[in-house]
Amino acid sequence: MMEAAIEELTVRDAAGKGEDALLELSLGPHHPSTHGVFRMDVVLDGERVMRLKPVFGYLHRNHEKIAEGASYLASMPYTDRLDYIGSLTNNWAYALAVEKLAGIEVPERAEYIRVITAELTRLQNHASTIGFLTQEMGASGSPLMYSFREREKILDLFEALTGSRMMCNYMRFGGCRVDLPVGWMDQARKVVAEFPRFLDEFERLLTGNEILLARTQGVGVLSGELAIQGGVTGPILRASGVNYDIRKVDRYGIYERFDFKVPLGEHGDVYDRYMVRVLEMRESLKILNQALRDIPAGPIMDAKTKIRGFRPKAGEAYGRIESAKGELGFFLISDGTGNPYRYRVRPPSLINLTVLEDMCIGSSVADTIVTFGTIDIVLGEVDR
Amino acid sequence: MLGEGIVKGMVETARNFFGSYVSKDRLTTVQFPEERLPSIEATRDFPFLVYDGEDWQAGMRCVACQICEKECPPKCIYIEKSKDKKADAVGKPQFYPAVFNIDVSVCMSCQICVEVCPFEAIKMDNEFELSTDDRFEGLLWDKARLSKPNAHYQNIHPTDAAASDAILAEEKAKAEAKTKAAADPKSNATLASALQTASSTQ
Amino acid sequence: MDLEKIKSDIEEAVLDCRLQIVVNPSPSAQHSLVVAREHAAAVARYLRDDAELRLDYCSNVSGVDWLDTETSEKVKTKKLVDGVEQEVEEVRKTRTPGYLEAVYHLYSMEKKHGPLVLRQRTENRGDGVTVASLTPVWRSAEFQEREIFDLYGIVFEGHPDLRRILMWDGFEDHPMRKDYVEPNDYEYEPTPHDAVIAKAAQARETERR
Numbered sequence: 001m002m003e004a005a006i007e008e009l010t011v012r013d014a015a016g017k018g019e020d021a022l023l024e025l026s027l028g029p030h031h032p033s034t035h036g037v038f039r040m041d042v043v044l045d046g047e048r049v050m051r052l053k054p055v056f057g058y059l060h061r062n063h064e065k066i067a068e069g070a071s072y073l074a075s076m077p078y079t080d081r082l083d084y085i086g087s088l089t090n091n092w093a094y095a096l097a098v099e100k101l102a103g104i105e106v107p108e109r110a111e112y113i114r115v116i117t118a119e120l121t122r123l124q125n126h127a128s129t130i131g132f133l134t135q136e137m138g139a140s141g142s143p144l145m146y147s148f149r150e151r152e153k154i155l156d157l158f159e160a161l162t163g164s165r166m167m168c169n170y171m172r173f174g175g176c177r178v179d180l181p182v183g184w185m186d187q188a189r190k191v192v193a194e195f196p197r198f199l200d201e202f203e204r205l206l207t208g209n210e211i212l213l214a215r216t217q218g219v220g221v222l223s224g225e226l227a228i229q230g231g232v233t234g235p236i237l238r239a240s241g242v243n244y245d246i247r248k249v250d251r252y253g254i255y256e257r258f259d260f261k262v263p264l265g266e267h268g269d270v271y272d273r274y275m276v277r278v279l280e281m282r283e284s285l286k287i288l289n290q291a292l293r294d295i296p297a298g299p300i301m302d303a304k305t306k307i308r309g310f311r312p313k314a315g316e317a318y319g320r321i322e323s324a325k326g327e328l329g330f331f332l333i334s335d336g337t338g339n340p341y342r343y344r345v346r347p348p349s350l351i352n353l354t355v356l357e358d359m360c361i362g363s364s365v366a367d368t369i370v371t372f373g374t375i376d377i378v379l380g381e382v383d384r
Numbered sequence: 385m386l387g388e389g390i391v392k393g394m395v396e397t398a399r400n401f402f403g404s405y406v407s408k409d410r411l412t413t414v415q416f417p418e419e420r421l422p423s424i425e426a427t428r429d430f431p432f433l434v435y436d437g438e439d440w441q442a443g444m445r446c447v448a449c450q451i452c453e454k455e456c457p458p459k460c461i462y463i464e465k466s467k468d469k470k471a472d473a474v475g476k477p478q479f480y481p482a483v484f485n486i487d488v489s490v491c492m493s494c495q496i497c498v499e500v501c502p503f504e505a506i507k508m509d510n511e512f513e514l515s516t517d518d519r520f521e522g523l524l525w526d527k528a529r530l531s532k533p534n535a536h537y538q539n540i541h542p543t544d545a546a547a548s549d550a551i552l553a554e555e556k557a558k559a560e561a562k563t564k565a566a567a568d569p570k571s572n573a574t575l576a577s578a579l580q581t582a583s584s585t586q
Numbered sequence: 587m588d589l590e591k592i593k594s595d596i597e598e599a600v601l602d603c604r605l606q607i608v609v610n611p612s613p614s615a616q617h618s619l620v621v622a623r624e625h626a627a628a629v630a631r632y633l634r635d636d637a638e639l640r641l642d643y644c645s646n647v648s649g650v651d652w653l654d655t656e657t658s659e660k661v662k663t664k665k666l667v668d669g670v671e672q673e674v675e676e677v678r679k680t681r682t683p684g685y686l687e688a689v690y691h692l693y694s695m696e697k698k699h700g701p702l703v704l705r706q707r708t709e710n711r712g713d714g715v716t717v718a719s720l721t722p723v724w725r726s727a728e729f730q731e732r733e734i735f736d737l738y739g740i741v742f743e744g745h746p747d748l749r750r751i752l753m754w755d756g757f758e759d760h761p762m763r764k765d766y767v768e769p770n771d772y773e774y775e776p777t778p779h780d781a782v783i784a785k786a787a788q789a790r791e792t793e794r795r
Contacts, residue, residue, distance in 0.1 A: 231726020315612020
């Protein structure tokens, strides 16, 4: 089954048309719907996709080699630029990997702040993804502006805390950089209290909409077995019915203290992925309410870890978190000096693209764009 | 009924559209640049060098230790140490930067230079409207362009500036206590000169 | 996950297979198993299909470049000096050849355990850079093995579509190797920072010549 999927597909379609009846097209890299500089080489029979090969590398910035030449701290701002929509989760994944490598403990207040910022990041990421999905279906950006109205409030929170809306550079090895400023908790509580009203409005606008239903149900189906085989993680995996959320499996940080469910889909189509994201936003709000209620006072940084001249002992570690797009992992090999010997980012967007061809074979070009939109890739992560 | 979902969606759109005439939080667009949102205090854009007092060269806190140059991830800071010394923020004679250049076309505002500076000498500014048509020289800032008074720092980041001033005041008090303790058993002339050096750097 | 037990189970199940455990000195305690290229696919299939392990999810495939290392140690030997046998201290240099490595992090979505770290090593860094591809076992390795081929030069035998993924098709050499020398594509940049000053001096030299 899986062997058949990666076999060379014959270029003749069922009607036995010759090779010159098929059109080879390059969708991208300059394309408004490809979420960045991404190219899909498709072979079309009329409007049906016969073969699809993703091509990327246009945003390759050599992050891993730069990290080998820089210190551990200097790589932290560069991790912001991987999944540039979720910079705080990238920071956390890197800090987690280094803390595993060096055996650093994180104080409790810092763990709560990390959970709060990660869930806020997940909220604004999912809201934007759904907004962009509707844009690809032709809604010309108006549900997107609803999402962005809420996203602006969350980005204001990030700016008040870290100094920057998107390139936050906030986590450090052993905790967080600065403590919550005065009034931040009240502002955060206000944003979290207003978010359900936006979600209800968003759902009234979209979930029952016949156009959305017609364009997303039954489109881009991904079975659970193929998803596991292909190493797909994140909302796509859960929409195909596999219950695997790293927050529940690895229980990193303090996630076991929070009471939240993991929404699962049944059919694995685009509509399920949309609904899973909406439900995950509601679960994130639950976590945020609990975290904002329970956050203790205390230090935010491990006192023994140095900022400058940080030299972990030789060894290696793989640390991973559930970012909004899937499993984001960092594999670090240290040789005892201040620079890592090997620094590897496991990007969820890249691995999720493995099954793009399987989801899109036989569908029309319009459906391909919609399916591709639900994979929710960010080129900064795919290409590093 | 067919189309019910679309009608519900249209009702939402209408609610937002007509609601924007009535309630402020449905009218979220800010007509920039005529209207501006209040600047958030913690915001960071590009670095600047802090100086105390009136003279930017004498009051510069930077002692050219080059720690920020080493820690800067994209290596956009370039420092050359001076040959002579001048008094720093707490009164000790230190080197100072003869050349201090920051290439803001490379700087990514990560703020690591601020974090590692042990002398409270470099801080983040909040100006972002910095476009120039000179791609090379216009974006390579020297120490004259980078130096701004402590009053400016207190204006843009009041909380951080208060903390920074407290640290410097504490270090100054420690330094003065040390000079007093050193000058005590000696003659009055030494004590007078020590006090004069301490007060002249204020 | 008891690595010793897994090692003995695999060696029982797969014929002629001998694994090696690499101890990880860091507090993360993620020790790994080194598998030879002849048995890699069989071992991988065992790990995926075994009822207790069920490692059905290959999370991460990384390439690592270990350069040739030279260690020198002082050794006392007996030598003839001026006709008299004396104990002389000699410096003996041992050269350990380097190799490239592919590191696989395996998890189980069914049993929710992991990670198990599997390593495949090449013979050397020159012409013996072939290892077995684990893409037929775990499809998630497809793009990641292509990336290792692109950036490190490890050839994965059995990969369905081994070509460059991040660099363009006509690119030569393998950028992530430790001894990679970037091409001399110096462009004038009037801002002095670190390596750029050195590059400018070098470019001026070549221009003058």
